[in-house]
Amino acid sequence: MTILGIPILSLLIFFPILGAIILLFINKENGRALRWVTLLFSFIEFIFSLPLFFAFDSKTGAMQFVEDWWWIQSYGISYKLGIDGISLLLVLLTTFLTVLCILCSWTAITFRVKEFMISFLFLETGMIGALVALDLVLFYVFWEVMLIPMYLLIGVWGDPKRRIYAAIKFFLFTMAGSVLMLVAILALYFLNQKATGIATFDVLELYQLGLPVGTQYWLFGAFALAFAIKVPMFPFHTWLPDAHTEAPTAGSVILAGVLLKMGTYGFIRFAIPLFPNAAFDLLPLVSVLAIIGIIYGALVSMMQPDLKRLVAFSSVSHLGYVMLGMFAFNMQGIQGSIYQMLNHGISTGSLFLIVGMVYERRHTRLISDFGGLSKVMPIYAVFFMIVTLSSIGLPGTNGFVGEFLILLGAFRSNVVYGVLAATGVILGAAYMLWMFQRVMFGKITKPENEKLKDLNAREIGILVPMVIVIFLMGIYPKLFFSKMDASVEKFIKDFHGRVEMKADLPAPKVAEAKK
Amino acid sequence: MKIPEIDLYLIAPEIILAAFGFLVLLLDVFLPNKGRKSYLGMVTLIGIVLAFLYTLPQIGLVKSGFAGMYISDGFALFFKITFLIIAFLTVLISMGYTQREGIAFGEYYALILFATLGMMLMASGSHLITIFLGLETMSISIYVLVGLMREDKRSVEAALKYFLLGAFATGFLLYGIALIYGATGSLYLKDIATYIASKSLLRNPMLLMSLVFLTIGFGFKIASVPFHMWTPDVYEGAPTSITAFMATGVKAAGFSALIRVFFSALPAFRPDWTSIMWVICVATMTLGNIAAISQTNIKRMLAYSSIAHAGYILVAFVAGNDLGTSGILFYLMAYAFMNLGAFTCVILLGKKGEENTLITDYAGIGFKYPLLAVSMTIFLLSMAGIPPLSGFMAKFYVFSAAVKEKFYWLAILGVLNSAVSVYYYLRVTVLMYFRESEREITGLQFSPASVIALILAVIGTLYMGIFPANVLSFAQRSIAGLM
Known part of the structure; x- marks a missing residue:
């Protein structure tokens, strides 16, 4: 056609x-x-x-x-x-x-x-x-x-x-x-x-x-x-x-x-x-591997000293959800799985963008090199917060809809899988928020960070569409599900x-x- | 005795090649020395084009001549076209290269023509003696061509090595032919097959021995393991243009004779040769690829890669179905373009007294000579079997032939090998694009003829990759009546 x-x-x-x-x-x-x-x-x-x-x-x-x-x-x-x-x-x-x-x-x-x-x-x-x-x-x-x-x-x-x-x-x-x-x-x-x-x-x-x-x-x-x-x-x-x-x-x-x-x-x-x-x-095999991926990815993320590596391992965890939902073989699971594919593209994509922006300024990605950035880069901090919460799956953001459906599907198909996968949500919140806290809050320990410039118009222009999509997908998912x-x-x-x-x-x- | 009918039109392409070979030799002697060199190449090209024009009208006809010793069928014609393309590109890349290296003798071009003539005879032979004559015409020309750089020790060593081992291989082949004659009383391929079928000679020791000897003789020409030992040294030592010619032309000719003899004369022995070839095939792919990984010289790397490619082609040979045979034809033509292209790049990166054939010499050329590097990348990725390039389609056909005959393990080993090969092909691209050059390569002169050859090779590689249907259906039509 x-x-x-x-x-x-x-x-x-x-x-x-x-x-x-x-x-x-x-x-x-x-x-x-x-x-x-x-x-x-x-x-x-x-x-x-x-x-x-x-x-x-x-x-x-x-x-x-x-x-x-x-x-x-x-x-x-x-x-x-x-x-x-x-x-x-x-x-x-x-x-x-x-x-x-x-x-x-x-x-x-x-x-x-x-x-x-x-x-x-x-x-x-x-x-x-x-x-x-x-x-x-x-x-x-x-x-x-x-x-x-x-x-x-x-x-x-x-x-x-x-x-x-x-x-x-x-x-x-x-x-x-x-x-x-x-x-x-x-x-x-x-x-x-x-x-x-x-x-x-x-x-x-x-x-x-x-x-x-x-x-x-x-x-x-x-x-x-x-x-x-x-x-x-x-x-x-x-x-x-x-x-x-x-x-x-x-x-x-x-x-x-x-x-x-x-x-x-x-x-x-x-x-x-x-x-x-x-x-x-092979459903049990794939589901178990997916759950291992969820938990393992989250645990490894928590220990990463490098921002980009942290986000990378969080991908392993997120994609574990996608696979788990898909192999639930019910409506909720698969819809959630597809939704989560999109979410991951938006949220993790945004996270990489955000890490890239600070890397361009500081040429380092180590978490320990940062701290207190919210004071010098307030606009950056807002975007970073929204994206972090979307990645965690806060209700109102896109991540919630996807994860919720996947977990629902998983529970319906097998309670044990559902329970195990749900622990990944907690771990996800833990590593993301901890990372956010170490990078954005606290005192500015490194003098290089004091003069960092906040986002310019182009960078805001990149992140605004992402944030719009995050909320649109979180608040009105029907638009996408109907398709x-x-x-x-x-x-x-x-x-x-x-x-x-x-x-x-x-x-x-x-x-x-x-x- | 009845004098056999002689149809000279049938062998017009061969006659033209021979005539132009002599013409080039004569021109070399009688024309004034000044400026003659470039035109020898031009004359040779004209000869090849003429031969090509005389080949085309024969497409679609099956005619046998010279008392049935020579046949012009689809199979032979496809190969002839391939050989003529190879010869054409080889001469194009030789024109600048021979000048640079000081080997622009008339003999050089004449020998290429004679070798091509030999290949064409091999493809057209329906009698073992015709095939043998073709093989020798080709081989002897190549022996000389390999040693043409008289002052270069490696070239002379390569020629001697190739000649000695080649002579042995020919001996084996001839012995095999003699044994067949002894067992069946005929040298006509069709008669041999009929005789074996009618007398049920499947356990005849003489024929079984001859099968082994023929495998050795042809195995040498196509550089299959364990008859590949000469390949790296000879490919490295020979003038690069000749290496390209050997890797594509001689290999294709070897396969044409191998397929013709085994499929037309010895189909009854298929179970026997399938098991031999299975082992040879896997060994050839694997050894070729593994050895290629550790090479530091690009010519040696390409030599081992050409061994690996012989292995992939053998996958289709083992499968032995129509799909496989047409796949082989397609493969050899695709391989001609990509391999000649790759060697053209190797030549272009060198200059007088400085060949730059170490793989590390490719460091950083990616952004310095972008078109050269892009072409090289296309050829290497094509050899690695990455779509949408001709190498992928070629591998697709040969592996599909194996899968169709349920040779699953062979196909799996084949594709795994193909994945391994990606590593060493990529390594060159890594150097070209990802690393800075350690020493400057400057003052390269790109001769226009070589650049034309390069462009043709790129076009061929892309065309056969993106629009493979035409060449493939031509190949499929060409093998009708072979088996």
């Missing part, structure tokens, strides 16, 4: 590349022009993405704005795009955060501006593409395309000390997981071809395939590994603190905001609906239908034989 005759999703994918091409022709010394052009392009991209929200039909759980062309016909590989209530909001989050990332790099990126901006626009293409692709090969291509710009962002513009290590670690971890997924994609393709005679990588068609549970385990394992690394779930999270800490601010924001969501999105779009029985059977209701309902109905059918097993014969 198109809007005003324009294939909107393709436009969203390729518009940033157009921007990158135009950047190629701008003199690299002209940083001002480079920044403005990139900002303009990312902003127009955001404007382009808004019609999706308004033209979206929230009554149906089916894919919308679908575009479907052959890419490699002899293989059944198509260029198929489409969004439903699950991906819609993530696409909007991506275009929204990209604008803010360009803004927050305004003065932070001082060298090789051209290359930075080009990388960022390519990254946006990869992210949008991965979120809207409905063909497994197409998805895989975009999934990998995201890697290279992110790798460059960390490696070139990252913190000089360990950026190379972090960049390579990020790349290899993701790559190792995803190559196995590729084999699983191929295996699924051939199994489907054998069963139905149709050669296709179209996920919507592959959803219909009932595989023997034993096969599902293997394939689910391969998909889940790729996504679990990206989420990251405990124990595959070790690349995350390094990548987050070493990346430039914009890189951290987009990494937390969108790239991690690719993992959770991958579960909900691909791993679970393709292999429902395996997902259902996803139908899709989530359909997801759950399909899922439980498939699980009860025991995967349309061709197995009855086997069972009879055993009797």
